[in-house]
Amino acid sequence: MVNIVNFILDMFVYVGIFGILSLSLNLEYGFTGLWNFGKVAFYMIGAYTSGILTTLGYPVYVGFAAGVVVSGLAGLMISLPALRLREDYLGILTLVFGEIIRIILKNEYWLGGPLGIRGIPSITPSGLDYTTALIIQLIAITIIAAICYFIANRIIHSPYGRVIRGIREDELATATLGKNTFRYKASIFSISSAMAGVAGAFMGQYVTSIAPDQFMPFISFTVWMMVMLGGFANIEGAFLGALIYISFERGARIAKDYLLLPIDPNNLMFILTGLLILIFVFFRPQGLLKENRVREHKGV
Amino acid sequence: MAQILVTDNLTKSFGGLVAVNNVSIQVDEGSITGLIGPNGSGKTTLFNVISGALKADSGKAFFNGRRIDNLPCHLIYKAGLVRTFQVPRLFQKMTVLDNMLIAARGLVGDSLIGTFFQTRAWKKQEEELVKKALDILEMLDLYHQRKNLAGNLSGGQMKLLELGRALMSDPKMLLLDEPAAGVSPVVVDKIFEKIVELRKNFRLTFFIIEHRIETLFSYTDRVIVMFKGQVIAEGRGRELVENPRVIDVYLGEY
Numbered sequence: 114m115v116n117i118v119n120f121i122l123d124m125f126v127y128v129g130i131f132g133i134l135s136l137s138l139n140l141e142y143g144f145t146g147l148w149n150f151g152k153v154a155f156y157m158i159g160a161y162t163s164g165i166l167t168t169l170g171y172p173v174y175v176g177f178a179a180g181v182v183v184s185g186l187a188g189l190m191i192s193l194p195a196l197r198l199r200e201d202y203l204g205i206l207t208l209v210f211g212e213i214i215r216i217i218l219k220n221e222y223w224l225g226g227p228l229g230i231r232g233i234p235s236i237t238p239s240g241l242d243y244t245t246a247l248i249i250q251l252i253a254i255t256i257i258a259a260i261c262y263f264i265a266n267r268i269i270h271s272p273y274g275r276v277i278r279g280i281r282e283d284e285l286a287t288a289t290l291g292k293n294t295f296r297y298k299a300s301i302f303s304i305s306s307a308m309a310g311v312a313g314a315f316m317g318q319y320v321t322s323i324a325p326d327q328f329m330p331f332i333s334f335t336v337w338m339m340v341m342l343g344g345f346a347n348i349e350g351a352f353l354g355a356l357i358y359i360s361f362e363r364g365a366r367i368a369k370d371y372l373l374l375p376i377d378p379n380n381l382m383f384i385l386t387g388l389l390i391l392i393f394v395f396f397r398p399q400g401l402l403k404e405n406r407v408r409e410h411k412g413v
Numbered sequence: 414m415a416q417i418l419v420t421d422n423l424t425k426s427f428g429g430l431v432a433v434n435n436v437s438i439q440v441d442e443g444s445i446t447g448l449i450g451p452n453g454s455g456k457t458t459l460f461n462v463i464s465g466a467l468k469a470d471s472g473k474a475f476f477n478g479r480r481i482d483n484l485p486c487h488l489i490y491k492a493g494l495v496r497t498f499q500v501p502r503l504f505q506k507m508t509v510l511d512n513m514l515i516a517a518r519g520l521v522g523d524s525l526i527g528t529f530f531q532t533r534a535w536k537k538q539e540e541e542l543v544k545k546a547l548d549i550l551e552m553l554d555l556y557h558q559r560k561n562l563a564g565n566l567s568g569g570q571m572k573l574l575e576l577g578r579a580l581m582s583d584p585k586m587l588l589l590d591e592p593a594a595g596v597s598p599v600v601v602d603k604i605f606e607k608i609v610e611l612r613k614n615f616r617l618t619f620f621i622i623e624h625r626i627e628t629l630f631s632y633t634d635r636v637i638v639m640f641k642g643q644v645i646a647e648g649r650g651r652e653l654v655e656n657p658r659v660i661d662v663y664l665g666e667y
Contacts, residue, residue: 272522272535275507275515282504285466290516290582291490292523300525407511410543413559 122247124363126319128355129254133261133312135339136351137305140265143346143404144274145301146281148200151207152309153332154191154214159184159310160317160328161218164230167318173236177314184310185303192302196295211330219325229324233317250319257315258352261308265348268304275407277301278346338390344400353401361386417442417586417618418463418494423472423482425455425462432458434642435472440586445612445619447629450639451663456622457499459639460588464496465489477585493585497578497592499622501571505564509555509574512563513546514539516581549577552607554600569596576604580611586618593623601625605632626654626664638663 134152141147162183163176171179195206219227236253237246268274279287280294288294317323335358343354365385369378376384393400418440425433432455440446448456461467463474465486474482476494484492495516504512520542521527522535550556553573558566563574576592593601609632611617623629629636630650638646638653640662646653653659 267528268525271528272514272520272539273525273528275511276523278507278511279504279515282506283502285486286498286502286504287515288486289464289466289490289496290578291487291518292515293485293487304525404506406508408539410510410539413510413543413547 116244119244119247120363122244122251124359126247126250126254128352128359129251129258130312130316130319131336131339131359132352132355133258133308134336135343135355136258136261136265136348137308137312138336139340139343139346139348139351140268140277140301140305140308143340143344144269144281145277145298146200147196147298147302148204149207149302149305150204150330150333150337151209151211152336153328153330154207154211155184155188155306155309156313156316156332157211157214157218157325157328158187158306159313160323161224161230161313162310163314164233164317164323165224167234168230168232173234173318176318177311180310180314180317181307182310184313185307188306189299189303192299196298196302208330208333211328211333215325215328225324227325229322229327230317231322233321233323235318235321254315254319257311261311262348262352264304264308268301269346269348269405270408273297278407338386341390341393341400344402344404346404347400347402348405350400350402357389357401358386361389415442416440417477418620419475420459420463421473421475423459423462423474424470425458425467426470431642433462433469436639436642436644437472438637438644438647440618440620441634442618443612443616444634445608445621445632447633447636448620448622448639449624449626449629449636449663454639455642456639457590458642460496460590460622463489464494464588490582494588495579495582495584495586496588497572497575497590499590499594501568501575503563503566503571503574503578505562507563508560509550509563509566510543510546510559512574513549513578513581514542516578517542517545518583546577546581549580553577554603569600572596573600573604584617586620589619589621591622591624593625593628601628608632630654 134156138149138152141149159180163180166179167173167176191210195203198206218224237249276287276292276297280297284294339354339358340351342357343350362382365382369381374381416439420436420438423433423436436459450456462469465484469482473480476492479492481489481492521531521538527535547556547559550559553576555570555573555577558570566574572592572595576589579587593604605628608619612619635647635649636653637644638659646656646659
């Protein structure tokens with residue numbers, strides 16, 4: 114008998130991890146209009162940076178901090194050439210960037226090679242029973258997600274958030290109104306990459322082992338689906354989208370054991386999520402929640 | 414009178430088409446200068462080159478004595494030269510008020526550091542700017558639309574909002590690309606009266622593309638006529654109307 118409590122706790126930990134990823138993509142695409150199909154790259158960089166450092170014996174918080182910083186810097190570095198491109202080319206470039214990083218990690222043995230890194234120290238003390246450890250992990254990811262949410266919330270409700278929305282609506286008009294659009298795009302790209310980095314670092318210690326093939330481009334597209342479901346330019350929607358997608362994914366995995374289907378039941382998840390996305394694209398292309406407004410002004 | 418905007422043999426071509434051909438103009442500080450010409454004569458391209466939206470192929474442009482032909486748009490804005498577009502380029506999915514606020518100069522909260530570490534300062538500044546924005550909206554008859562999305566405005570209101578957005582930025586000089594196109598006659602006069610008033614109160618300089626000759630002649634100090642990328646005439650009302658070249662290319666015989 115599967116322990117249903119553990120199953121649900123584990124699911125919510127993943128909602129937290131993917132919620133942060135989808136929040137960061139929403140900052141890039143939903144608010145700024147940047148097409149990032151390589152979200153997984155920064156997730157991977159965060160996971161590897163933290164994983165390598167903590168297995169070398171550095172404390173977990175150092176690993177997390179390093180994961181955030183290195184991912185953020187990677188985001189800044191790639192944004193310098195990439196953000197001068199038109200949006201479709203930016204999409205292609207970020208997609209390829211994720212694959213390049215994955216293939217490098219797969220081929221460099223000092224970075225783990227195809228087997229990746231095992232035995233990453235977890236944040237929970239050893240000797241705890243599994244359910245307690247899961248609860249601690251869930252609390253930790255909730256705190257991290259709350260910090261990311263706070264940062265995003267501050268950004269989108271400030272004049273800075275107004276400028277990035279302006280870039281999404283009309284970049285030339287924003288530039289003629291005195292905004293250095295490149296700087297805005299680069300900064301939002303770095304912040305979002307840093308958020309993806311912390312999600313990666315958390316995932317590494319949670320699973321305790323990471324390998325290059327965990328970071329297929331599919332992850333980036335999963336995050337896109339979450340943003341589409343939850344709603345573009347809505348930070349609460351980012352977490353809602355992650356919750357819906359992961360419930361669907363997990364639900365399909367359970368359902369397939371109880372259903373007699375004329376298809377390979379392992380494909381049920383793909384069929385259902387595909388159907389869900391199609392329904393959304395046709396009937397609610399803006400996602401479940403509508404865009405967050407900049408601010409409500411008093412007395413206006 | 415000092416010249417605030419000077420271009421020196423400015424040229425811009427698109428493939429084989431020379432849209433702006435050796436254009437040298439001067440705009441006096443504190444003046445209202447009109448720019449007319451048939452469709453496709455290069456008026457908007459000239460605006461695009463001056464405002465940094467397009468790079469000039471050759472020639473120079475000076476604003477307030479400072480060379481601006483090689484500057485990106487946002488630095489030209491910082492120098493005090495702000496433009497509007499022929500087809501309004503509004504932030505469609507943002508409210509009218511947000512469209513106005515984004516244009517304000519010297520925002521504390523529009524950098525990341527300001528957003529996170531100077532919260533009180535930008536919130537206070539925001540309140541003042543909201544007042545200012547609402548005053549401008551009131552003047553342009555857009556006050557009742559302040560909470561609507563800019564994309565839901567009518568065509569004329571979009572033109573007005575774009576003008577309002579430019580005014581919000583405390584410019585020294587405004588390049589207005591057909592500010593009154595698609596606007597009802599009453600409001601056209603209102604816009605131009607406002608322009609005259611702004612010029613008087615703040616010594617703003619205006620450079621305006623406009624097709625309504627009567628309007629231009631009653632409100633502008635000087636009109637420049639372009640044809641096929643070149644300046645063919647400039648001067649005041651009467652002399653232009655009687656200029657045979659202008660009659661030929663723009664006004665037509667009557």
